[in-house]
Amino acid sequence: MTVSHPHTHLADAVAPQPVSFTLNGDAKTLNVRPFRRLLDVLRTDLALPGTKEGCGEGECGACSVLIDGEPVNACLVPVIQCDGATVVTIEGLASHAALHPVQEAFVAHGGAQCGICTPGMVVTAAWMADNKMNAAAIREKLSGNICRCTGYSAIVNSVAAALGESE
Numbered sequence: 001m002t003v004s005h006p007h008t009h010l011a012d013a014v015a016p017q018p019v020s021f022t023l024n025g026d027a028k029t030l031n032v033r034p035f036r037r038l039l040d041v042l043r044t045d046l047a048l049p050g051t052k053e054g055c056g057e058g059e060c061g062a063c064s065v066l067i068d069g070e071p072v073n074a075c076l077v078p079v080i081q082c083d084g085a086t087v088v089t090i091e092g093l094a095s096h097a098a099l100h101p102v103q104e105a106f107v108a109h110g111g112a113q114c115g116i117c118t119p120g121m122v123v124t125a126a127w128m129a130d131n132k133m134n135a136a137a138i139r140e141k142l143s144g145n146i147c148r149c150t151g152y153s154a155i156v157n158s159v160a161a162a163l164g165e166s167e
């Protein structure tokens with residue numbers, strides 16, 4: 001009889017299986033344990049460390065990525081949920097030659113200090129820009145992204161600049 005360790009997590013208990021998705025424009029098929037967090041698969045298996053872990057509990061937005069065009073917290077998403085989906089991380093926003101316009105705005109307007117929240121902020125802001133959202137919605141749309149450093153004004157100004165409007 002097998003006695004499972006009391007700390008064995010569901011994520012580690014289920015056998016690996018193929019999971020296929022489009023990541024930053026490239027087709028990927030991984031053989032992974034299906035309930036591992038997308039955040040860990042991105043950072044560890046796929047060597048994409050741009051997506052950050054803050055709280056690990058869905059509260060801070062540092063781990064924001066786009067799944068099928070919508071921002072989600074990658075710390076809450078089992079990788080199996082991405083099967084057949086399109087995933088975009090912070091690494092997928094910039095072309096090889098240049099920063100994404102939202103990233104340029106963060107540089108120009110001082111929207112990044114320690115940088116832990118920045119990828120999630122930029123991913124959410126890029127989603128706003130892609131969907132032609134208005135600058136008036138910035139604080140609401142960024143409400144799931146927590147920053148401990150900036151006091152938010154520089155971030156809001158950065159996003160407003162990226163959206164082509166001033167506060």
Ligand code: FES
Nearest residue numbers: 054055056061075
């Ligand atoms: S690390 Fe995912 S929401 Fe905080």
Ligand code: FES
Nearest residue numbers: 113114147148149
């Ligand atoms: S720049 Fe440090 S948490 Fe936002």
